[in-house]
Amino acid sequence: MKQELIELLCEKSFKYSDTPSFKLVSGKTSHFYVNCKPTMLNPRGMYLIGHLVFDAIKSAGVTAVGGLTFGADPIAVAAAFASELNRQPIQAFSIRKTRKDHGIIKWVEGEVVSGSKVAIIDDVATTGGSTIKAIERAREEGLDVVKTVILVDRQEGGVENIRTHVSDVTAIVTREELMEAWNKAR
Numbered sequence: 618m619k620q621e622l623i624e625l626l627c628e629k630s631f632k633y634s635d636t637p638s639f640k641l642v643s644g645k646t647s648h649f650y651v652n653c654k655p656t657m658l659n660p661r662g663m664y665l666i667g668h669l670v671f672d673a674i675k676s677a678g679v680t681a682v683g684g685l686t687f688g689a690d691p692i693a694v695a696a697a698f699a700s701e702l703n704r705q706p707i708q709a710f711s712i713r714k715t716r717k718d719h720g721i722i723k724w725v726e727g728e729v730v731s732g733s734k735v736a737i738i739d740d741v742a743t744t745g746g747s748t749i750k751a752i753e754r755a756r757e758e759g760l761d762v763v764k765t766v767i768l769v770d771r772q773e774g775g776v777e778n779i780r781t782h783v784s785d786v787t788a789i790v791t792r793e794e795l796m797e798a799w800n801k802a803r
Contacts, residue, residue, distance in 0.1 A: 622656075622665040623790055623798045626769065629655040629662070631795050643744055649792070651769050653740040657691040666789075667695030670766055673787045674736045675705055677764040681729045681736075683710035685751040688740040692768060696738070710735070712751050724754040731759025737783070742767040742775030752782045769795070 632639065632650040639650035656662035670692055674682055683693040690711050697709035710727025729735060737755060739748040752762050762783050770776050770788035780786050 618665050618669055619789070622662070622669060623794055624802075625659065625662050625665065626651070626653070626656050626790060626795060627798045627802060629659060631799060633796075633799060641743060642746075649796070651741050651771065651792075651795070653688070653768055654691075657695070657740065657768075663691065663695045664699075666692055666768065667697075667699035669789050670696040670738060670768075671699040671703060671705075671707070673766045673789065674707065674764055675700070675703070677734070677736060677785065679707060679734045679736045679764060681708035681710050681727065681733055681760075682738055682766075683725070683727060683729075683735065683751075683755075684712060684738045685747050685754075686711045686714060688747065689738045689751065692738045692740060692766075712754050723758060725758045725760070729758075729760060732761060734761045734763045736764040736766055737762050738766045739768070741769045741771060742779065742788070743771045743773050745775035745778035748775070748779050749782055752779075 630653050637646040637648050639647045682696050693709040700707040708728050710729045712724055737751050755762050764785045765779050765783045767788045770791045772792045776786050
């Protein structure tokens with residue numbers, strides 16, 4: 618499954634340039650760009666991602682999986698669906714970018730309660746900033762973040778930064794694996 622996901626990411630989500638021409642959220646420019654949305658929203662991509670993420674979290678003792686909207690939402694839903702198929706149901710949740718200011722004021726949407734053990738997920742990690750923001754917001758809501766899963770690690774220090782907040786961090790795919798597959802496909 619992982620190799621098929623890498624190939625699908627290369628086909629739908631990965632761009633490379635000999636000169637650093639892709640501007641990142643951090644403001645830096647890069648030789649490559651990864652936009653996981655086309656893969657995450659593809660039926661086969663959803664299937665692969667859901668099963669791979671479920672495999673990464675199933676032994677962590679979590680009751681829910683989620684992260685910062687929108688990057689984590691399709692992953693959380695796919696993983697929750699795969700968990701049900703495997704008869705080990707894990708809830709999906711979403712963390713807002715801005716806190717809801719009406720009704721019940723909260724960061725997190727979904728069936729999770731304070732004290733729940735959860736996994737935080739993200740589509741891409743460069744510096745780890747958005748994942749760390751999701752971890753902090755989940756903790757503000759009383760969630761016990763015990764694991765983090767990154768779909769694509771750009772291998773630029775993000776996973777190491779995340780590890781200072783949650784010790785159990787898994788990357789499904791690395792930049793090195795994407796580059797290797799991309800070079801073979803050229």
